[in-house]
Amino acid sequence: MKSEILATGDEIRSGALVDSNSAFIAEKLEENGIEVVRHTSVGDDISMLVSTLREIGDRVDMAVVTGGLGPTTDDLSAQAAAIAAGVELAFHQAAFENVESFFKKFNRPMTESNRKQAYLPSGSKILYNPVGTAPGFALTLGRCRLFFLPGVPYEMKRMLTDHVIPEMVSLQGDAAMHSRVKTITTFGLPESLAGEKVAGVEAAFPGIKLGLRANFPQIQVKLYGRDKDAALLDRRLTEAGRWTLEQLGRNVISENGERMETVVGRLLLERSATIGLAESCTGGLMASWLTDVAGSSAYFLFSGVTYSNPAKIDVLGVRPETLERYGAVHEETAREMAEGVKRVAGSTYGLSTSGIAGPDGGTDEKPVGTVCVGFAGPHRSFGRRLYFPFGKRLMNKKIFAMAALDILRKELLDAGEW
């Protein structure tokens, strides 16, 4: 059984928006053994939508369509599906209740245009949207089962998991090919070097396909496998994964897609340790990442985002002489910031950044891309200077923050469990 994905919307057609939904859907479908053969995007144009839906209905067995389910006049998916299937739009009570419940929850008045969202092609099945106003629907067109989902990524993702994947898997039945992907997240190796280290995996483990994906500033090494025999596939992927982890060593952050902040958070928890941050050039990004993790209040106590020198002195207790002698971007200043925040926060560890994210402020001695990371732990403290050649402010902020957290991660690993 083959499937296709259709993304609708003028923003996608005109290039104002990158369609990341289709890649997400394709990955999930393939993981569940459903072959994806084509993605298409068209704009909010009724005749284009109708003809594209008919083509898809003629070509494949299953399809996921995103976008065009909202309340406004350029939301045309239900209308296009009805025309393509030769049926009328009909008021669906369950869809109306879906829309209504959302407004009740928000305690907001429902508008007349939201009522439009309850008009769906006659004979279609409602796909309940628990996180937004737009219910989806499923409809059979020719031999093809079409699933219509909202374009808002988090709504689409939830409904894909809740409704679409289970029905597709059941439609597919015994024809299912299992596929798996193992994602190893690394930091500190450029993509080409990471690629060279693991290039041998395809030869050593037949049936495994290698892919590298830059998720700046992390590099993801992905191992793909496909087989009818799920147990064999799992065994093969486990062995290939073990080999790959060995090649990558301490550059591996996680082997299950977990991000740096989740890994660092767990290492802190396991050691009953707490952290305080002092951020200059990273501007709160390290704190924001760490606090993205639910439950982070168990180990994250405080970050002083000290952009100005007075804040470094008053809040963190950095000595004015140090700032005068070395400047704000220096190993010694960074070390004092880390020690200061450890003291102020009363935390087990202190971590700091001070650097030049750009675009201005660079000098010959300290060009844009220079960062000093300060570390203060129970037994020692140090400052370390690093340089990254990216030249872009937002990239620098990210790689500075990631590099500092990576220093903390390695110190926590070396400290062992307490």
Place this chain on the structure above:
Amino acid sequence: MKSEILATGDEIRSGALVDSNSAFIAEKLEENGIEVVRHTSVGDDISMLVSTLREIGDRVDMAVVTGGLGPTTDDLSAQAAAIAAGVELAFHQAAFENVESFFKKFNRPMTESNRKQAYLPSGSKILYNPVGTAPGFALTLGRCRLFFLPGVPYEMKRMLTDHVIPEMVSLQGDAAMHSRVKTITTFGLPESLAGEKVAGVEAAFPGIKLGLRANFPQIQVKLYGRDKDAALLDRRLTEAGRWTLEQLGRNVISENGERMETVVGRLLLERSATIGLAESCTGGLMASWLTDVAGSSAYFLFSGVTYSNPAKIDVLGVRPETLERYGAVHEETAREMAEGVKRVAGSTYGLSTSGIAGPDGGTDEKPVGTVCVGFAGPHRSFGRRLYFPFGKRLMNKKIFAMAALDILRKELLDAGEW
């Protein structure tokens, strides 16, 4: 004249890679007055490639195809184009020299598989690649002119600008349509309500098309226009923009795509004012946004990310009695945090957040999604309680941070320029 975009490759088909090339190409084509009606992606499958190329050749006048020009066996674009056009692959000396020059420049040995890259469909025109090994080519299929480019983004972008756009513009000739888009960024209105407020724009300004885009937690209202007469188009879009801005009122953050942090930063600069932040539930996100803006050190002094109560007391000077009496999430606590950070940072304004981002920590009285924002300015200070029903930690962090910055934005607007 209509155009399409085709992205090829198993990485895109399977979702391992998000296709950002097609959005880039669509945007450039539309900017140059070339209408894009469809994007398609298919994998490295010769029969699929051939049939897709033939369909495109039957449907439109021009197309850009990316990917499949490399040296490996799964690079099939030249072969597929030759089959679709009914011609042979032929050795192209100019293509060979393109490949060879790249290896010479980098002093690397050229492999036999690279020689394959010089075999292109007979009768095709070489598109020189100055930054990579894969030359592109152009070929006429039926009534359609097809341009084949590498999938590597920076190679594709260079060759699109150098070769494809100029030839497309010249093919299009007098038929060129200019297109424009005006992006109005709003905060504080749900999408449906924003849509209703501006729904009349299409009727009032014929030729203008309306689009709404949720860029959580902001809503973008987009006005699209297309016309042969660029001056007329600009005038019409300006008038439609003025009308739309009036409907949206103070919910408008910017009318040029600028983000909240850029707007707030400029308002502070214009008033020679500075800001200090005290962040609990937003965990550094407000600081990170504000410091994403180059030059923000001119007005951003400090953020105290005070997750723990001791940090709120020690760093910000919140009174222990206040915390005891009202708890951390309360208008009064938020107000004291804002006043405290204004004092500690020595800033003109202080802004604070304290709330419950979830997933845990909610109560009946203060459910997940509750945030208290504190504001302290030169003339007054206050705390305000807000509630958002999203229930997801990362969404709550974002909307809490945006809501707090929006309170600051409105206070700055009311303060006028100094």
